[in-house]
Amino acid sequence: MENPENICSETNALLQSRNEWLLIGQSGKTFALERDEIELTFERGRLILGFLGEKGFQIWRVTDCRIKGGKIIFDVTRNFAKEREKIQLIPRILASALSDAVELVRLEKANRIAHLIVSENKSSKLVRVALNEENGRFAHIIFETAGGEQTAALADVAEQATPELFLTTAILWLAKLEKRKKKPISKIWVLTEKKTTKNLQKLHALLRQSYQRQIKLWEISRQGAKAQAIEESSLKKAAILEISDLWRAKKSKNLSKKSFEISRTVREIISFAPEKIDFLFTKNGSSLRFLGLPFARVRKMPNEEKAWFGIEKDKQILGETSREEFFDLLKNLEIYRQFDSPNKRHALFRLAPEAWLEAILRRNIKLLDANLILSPIYNQFRASADRIDLFALRQDGRLIIVELKVSPDREMIFQAIDYWRKIELDRRQGNLQKAKIFGDLEIADEPSIIYLVAPTLSFHRDFDFLAKTVAPEIEVFRFDLNENWRENIKVLRTKRI
Numbered sequence: 001m002e003n004p005e006n007i008c009s010e011t012n013a014l015l016q017s018r019n020e021w022l023l024i025g026q027s028g029k030t031f032a033l034e035r036d037e038i039e040l041t042f043e044r045g046r047l048i049l050g051f052l053g054e055k056g057f058q059i060w061r062v063t064d065c066r067i068k069g070g071k072i073i074f075d076v077t078r079n080f081a082k083e084r085e086k087i088q089l090i091p092r093i094l095a096s097a098l099s100d101a102v103e104l105v106r107l108e109k110a111n112r113i114a115h116l117i118v119s120e121n122k123s124s125k126l127v128r129v130a131l132n133e134e135n136g137r138f139a140h141i142i143f144e145t146a147g148g149e150q151t152a153a154l155a156d157v158a159e160q161a162t163p164e165l166f167l168t169t170a171i172l173w174l175a176k177l178e179k180r181k182k183k184p185i186s187k188i189w190v191l192t193e194k195k196t197t198k199n200l201q202k203l204h205a206l207l208r209q210s211y212q213r214q215i216k217l218w219e220i221s222r223q224g225a226k227a228q229a230i231e232e233s234s235l236k237k238a239a240i241l242e243i244s245d246l247w248r249a250k251k252s253k254n255l256s257k258k259s260f261e262i263s264r265t266v267r268e269i270i271s272f273a274p275e276k277i278d279f280l281f282t283k284n285g286s287s288l289r290f291l292g293l294p295f296a297r298v299r300k301m302p303n304e305e306k307a308w309f310g311i312e313k314d315k316q317i318l319g320e321t322s323r324e325e326f327f328d329l330l331k332n333l334e335i336y337r338q339f340d341s342p343n344k345r346h347a348l349f350r351l352a353p354e355a356w357l358e359a360i361l362r363r364n365i366k367l368l369d370a371n372l373i374l375s376p377i378y379n380q381f382r383a384s385a386d387r388i389d390l391f392a393l394r395q396d397g398r399l400i401i402v403e404l405k406v407s408p409d410r411e412m413i414f415q416a417i418d419y420w421r422k423i424e425l426d427r428r429q430g431n432l433q434k435a436k437i438f439g440d441l442e443i444a445d446e447p448s449i450i451y452l453v454a455p456t457l458s459f460h461r462d463f464d465f466l467a468k469t470v471a472p473e474i475e476v477f478r479f480d481l482n483e484n485w486r487e488n489i490k491v492l493r494t495k496r497i
Contacts, residue, residue: 001047007065008042011072015040020092023051026085030102038089039347049074049087050347057351059312060085079315103136106157110139113155113191113220117143120235137161138169142185152177153189155220156196163200164414166190167207170215171469172462191218197238205241206417211469212240243473246421247428262286265298265305272330276337278359290333292355293348296326311351339486353406357453358389360489361402367489368402368453368479371395375437391423391437397444399427402451406485408460413467416450417474423448453479456492467497 001007015021015035023031031053039050040062047062060076067073072089107129114129123146132138137158144150154170161169170190177185192200197219204217217238262279266286270277279288285299296309296318307318309326318326335341336348337356343349361367365374372392390402401423403416424447426432433443452459459478467476480493 001062001064004045004047004062005042008040008047011065011067012040014067014072015089018091022090022092023053024088024090026087032092033089036345039345049076057347059347060087078312103131106131106136106139109157110141110155113139113157114141114143114153116220116233116235117141117153117189117191121145131157132169132173140173150183150185151187151189152185153191155191156193159193161196162411163196163203164411164418166192166196166200167203167215167414168411168462168466171211171466174214175465187214187216189216189218191220191235193220194222201238201241202246202421203414203418205243205246206421206471206474207469208471216240243471247425249425263298263300263305265307269296269298269307273334276334278362289355289359290330291337292357292359293333293337293352294355295329295333311347339484354389354404357404357406357485360485361390361404361453365390365392368451368491369394369400372400373438373441376439393438393441393443394449397442398446399423399432399443399448400451401448402453405452405454405458407458410460410462410466412452412454412460413463413470413476416452416476417470420448420450420474447473447475450474450476451479452476452497453481455483455485456480457483464497470497 015038019035021033021035021038023033025031033051037052039048041048041050047065048059049062050057050059052058060074060078062074062076064075065072070091074087074089075084076087077084110131111129114126118124118126121143124143127142127144127150128140129142130140132140137156137160139153139155139157141153141155142150143153152173154166154173156166167190170188174185174188177188190200197217200217204212204215207215217240219236219238221234221236263286266279266288269288270279273290276291277288279286282297285297287294288296288298293311295311296307297315298305298307308315309318309322309329310316311329316322316325333348336343336346341349362374365372371394373395375391375393389404392400392402394400401416401419403412403419405412409415423432427443427448437443459480463478467478470476476497478493478495478497479491482488482490482492
């Protein structure tokens with residue numbers, strides 16, 4: 001690639017000329033971006049592309065960049081060229097044709113599901129089939145019985161919805177349907193594929209009984225192992241679970257308490273900024289974080305220790321030839337990853353904000369609640385494959401699950417109660433006490449408590465309404481923090497939900 005510096009300048013000018021872009025990956029997945037969510041920089045003779053994706057802010061090295069018909073096409077690589085990707089950025093105005101095609105495919109699927117519903121309910125008729133207005137990922141179906149009663153049905157036509165998103169979408173749509181002046185609707189069917197139904201049933205069990213009665217779960221059951229088309233399917237009513245049913249699950253493996261040894265290299269790296277660097281034990285060694293941002297990894301090898309450094313997946317081995325670059329990274333972290341950063345658009349400031357908040361509270365959990373004791377090995381604990389942000393014990397022995405957010409997340413409450421279910425199962429089975437998660441401290445034989453923590457403006461506008469749909473047996477507290485939490489954490493308000 002010739003003249004990367006000029007290419008950077010010209011491409012940035014084009015990026016700034018449009019407010020919105022559609023990112024298309026090699027797999028065909030699309031992601032809508034605003035122009036300030038895309039960064040193209042020229043650093044040390046290399047062209048670096050950064051953008052906000054589904055898994056957070058991503059950074060890639062550009063090997064080729066070309067502009068064709070208003071589109072920007074990047075060939076990018078990372079992780080020592082082990083990962084390669086072709087990324088297209090299309091102005092949203094040019095993306096309309098693509099959007100229309102996607103919408104048509106989804107609408108066709110919505111209609112097939114709608115006809116499946118009425119074919120299995122002979123006395124019913126279709127009233128309406130449409131895609132949800134927000135993003136077109138869900139089918140909104142309304143059908144009517146012979147008696148004139150209308151029921152809504154929700155289905156995922158984009159095949160991307162998590163159980164938490166499914167439940168959130170269903171409840172909010174139901175709330176709108178109940179307020180209709182003409183033929184209000186008070187019941188909704190949620191139609192899911194088999195792979196989603198089981199987990200959705202467990203989440204459904206954590207709702208208030210009134211919502212359990214209004215929201216019915218149906219599985220789209222394929223006729224035969226090779227059946228793919230909706231036309232070859234049938235509907236199977238999913239059983240309604242109670243909270244008590246969740247504790248009958250097969251006893252999980254004991255969480256053995258392991259002895260973790262901090263390596264010499266980890267100690268040495270921490271010594272460069274002990275007030276800002278911490279570490280987590282991982283499956284393949286230790287991960288070092290600067291105010292929550294992973295920047296180095298250490299692994300014990302036969303007769304030696306090896307270390308890698310870098311942000312995200314673009315890492316290199318730490319050795320004599322790379323020490324200067326390592327200390328440059330540390331210097332930049334010191335400059336940009338602080339509350340008064342000279343450039344708050346810099347990737348080192350923007351990346352992993354929730355981990356930054358976690359790192360602050362991990363050092364002093366009493367900033368949140370003076371009655372909490374943090375698990376000394378909390379960062380090793382996993383509920384299935386999920387991460388618990390913070391895991392603590394109140395002085396009265398009650399377990400506390402701390403869920404952190406720094407930007408509005410509509411599914412926050414359902415993510416938290418799903419964590420609660422997994423933790424509560426381990427607590428009831430005695431696994432946490434046996435694992436000595438809190439050393440020799442006794443864990444009370446009472447249900448765990450959820451603390452939902454976020455800056456005041458980072459609680460989603462629908463949060464309070466959605467929180468009221470949760471079963472009263474689950475004890476949830478909301479903690480509102482100040483907006484400038486990076487500088488100094490203050491709890492502005494605490495309330496029981």
